[in-house]
Amino acid sequence: MTHSEELNFEAAAERLKNIVKHTPLIHSQRLSEKYSCNVYLKREDLQVVRSYKLRGAYNMISTLHAIELSKGVVCASAGNHAQGFAYSCNKLGVKGVIFMPEITPRQKIRQTEMFGSGSVEIILVGDTFDDCLKEALAYTAAHGMKFIPPFDDYRIIEGQGTVGVEIFEDLPDIDIAIIPVGGGGLSAGAGTYLKQKNSAIEIIGVEPMGAPSMTRALQERKPVLLESINRFIDGAAVKCVGQLTYAICKDVLDDIILIPEGKVCTTILKLYDEDAIVAEPAGALSVAALDLIKDRLKGKNVVCVVSGGNNDIDRMGEIKELSLLYEGLKHYFIVRFPQRPGALKLFVNNVLGPNDDITRFEFIKKTERERGPALVGIELKSADDYESLLQRMQENHFDCIEVNQDQTLFEYLV
Structure with missing residues (x-):
C-alpha cells in the first residue's frame, strides 16, 4: 500500500468536525506589503488547546x-x-x-x-x-x-493533515505553504493533502537551526539520531524524525529551511507587538522563514502555519535577549579597566556612544573590585554602531574580550 492509500483526510476531518475548531486563515496586511505577496496566517494558536496537536x-x-x-x-x-x-x-x-x-x-x-x-x-x-x-x-x-505517539503513525499524520484540508477549503488558489517541522507529522499530513489537491503547490518545511533532524534525514536518505540539539524551540526540537514521516516528507517537501533561534525570537516579538499574536517558538518558525525566501514570494498566495500559541510568559526575557543578540544589538565584553583613578568614568563618557546602554556590569574577581576585569553588557540602538564602539575602546586603551564571539565563554558567563 502507498502512503496516500493509508491516509484518508476527509474521514479524519469528519471525525474531528465537532471537536476541533476550523481555525481562521487570516490575511496579514503587514506581511503582505512587506513581501509583495498575499500572506495568510493559519492560526492554529487559536485551536482549542492552542495548538494543532489535538x-x-x-x-x-x-x-x-x-x-x-x-x-x-x-x-x-x-x-x-x-x-x-x-x-x-x-x-x-x-x-x-x-x-x-x-x-x-x-x-x-x-x-x-x-x-x-x-x-x-x-x-x-x-x-x-x-x-x-x-x-x-x-x-x-x-x-x-x-x-499514542506524537507523530509517527498514519492516524496521527492523517489528523494533522486536516490543517491542510481547512487551508485548501479557505484558499483553493494557494501557491506556497510554509509548515514547521519537528517530528514531521504536520508537514507530512498537510503537505500530502495539499499536493493531492494540486501538485503545483509548493510545500516548504521549516526547522530550527539547532535541531535539523529532517534536514539531516533528507541529506542521509534515512532518519538520523542527532547527538545533541538546542531545545529552545521546544515544539519542533526532536533528535530524530519518524520513519513514516520521513518517508512521506522526502516526497512531499519541495524545500526545507533552517532558521536561527534568534531570528525566531525576533519574529515572536514582532507578531506580539505588531499583530497581537502570541506565538510559541515553533509557531513562529513559518513566519520567520519569509525573510529567507522573500525573492520567491512576489505575487504569490502564501500560507504560514502558526502551529501553536503555548508560550510561557516566563520565557519572554530570554526571548528578548536572544533576539537582541541575533540582531547584533546586544554585546557582552570582558573589559580590563586600567588601574588609574576615573577609569570607569572615562569608559562611560568616552567609550559609550550617545545611544548605547549598559545593561549589565559586574567585576569578575571578588578581591579586585573597582579595578581588574569586569563583565559588561551593552545594548546598541543600531548594529552598525558596534565597530565604532570597539574603535573607541582601543583609542581609550581599554583591553576587552568580545564574549559573544566565544560560545564557551558566553555560556559560562552570560
Whole structure:
C-alpha cells in the first residue's frame, strides 16, 4: 500500500468536525506589503488547546477498538501533544496516562490536567524526554495499553493533515505553504493533502537551526539520531524524525529551511507587538522563514502555519535577549579597566556612544573590585554602531574580550 492509500483526510476531518475548531486563515496586511505577496496566517494558536496537536491525538484515539479503549492509552510529552491527548481522553471518556519529564514547568502540568479534567494521570519521570519516553513505553507494555505517539503513525499524520484540508477549503488558489517541522507529522499530513489537491503547490518545511533532524534525514536518505540539539524551540526540537514521516516528507517537501533561534525570537516579538499574536517558538518558525525566501514570494498566495500559541510568559526575557543578540544589538565584553583613578568614568563618557546602554556590569574577581576585569553588557540602538564602539575602546586603551564571539565563554558567563 502507498502512503496516500493509508491516509484518508476527509474521514479524519469528519471525525474531528465537532471537536476541533476550523481555525481562521487570516490575511496579514503587514506581511503582505512587506513581501509583495498575499500572506495568510493559519492560526492554529487559536485551536482549542492552542495548538494543532489535538487533531492527531483525537483522530488516532477515536479510531481504536473498544477493547483497546477499555484498557486505556499512554503518551509521553511535555508539551502540546500531552494537552491534545488529555483533551481527547476527556472527550472520549478514556483513561489516559501521560509521562512527562520531572523538569516540566508547573504551568504545563496544570494546563494538561485542566484539559484532561479528571481523565488523565500524570507521571513525572526522568530528566530528559528520552528517559521519559523509555518509561512510558515500558509502562504501556506492562499494562497492555495503547501508546499514542506524537507523530509517527498514519492516524496521527492523517489528523494533522486536516490543517491542510481547512487551508485548501479557505484558499483553493494557494501557491506556497510554509509548515514547521519537528517530528514531521504536520508537514507530512498537510503537505500530502495539499499536493493531492494540486501538485503545483509548493510545500516548504521549516526547522530550527539547532535541531535539523529532517534536514539531516533528507541529506542521509534515512532518519538520523542527532547527538545533541538546542531545545529552545521546544515544539519542533526532536533528535530524530519518524520513519513514516520521513518517508512521506522526502516526497512531499519541495524545500526545507533552517532558521536561527534568534531570528525566531525576533519574529515572536514582532507578531506580539505588531499583530497581537502570541506565538510559541515553533509557531513562529513559518513566519520567520519569509525573510529567507522573500525573492520567491512576489505575487504569490502564501500560507504560514502558526502551529501553536503555548508560550510561557516566563520565557519572554530570554526571548528578548536572544533576539537582541541575533540582531547584533546586544554585546557582552570582558573589559580590563586600567588601574588609574576615573577609569570607569572615562569608559562611560568616552567609550559609550550617545545611544548605547549598559545593561549589565559586574567585576569578575571578588578581591579586585573597582579595578581588574569586569563583565559588561551593552545594548546598541543600531548594529552598525558596534565597530565604532570597539574603535573607541582601543583609542581609550581599554583591553576587552568580545564574549559573544566565544560560545564557551558566553555560556559560562552570560
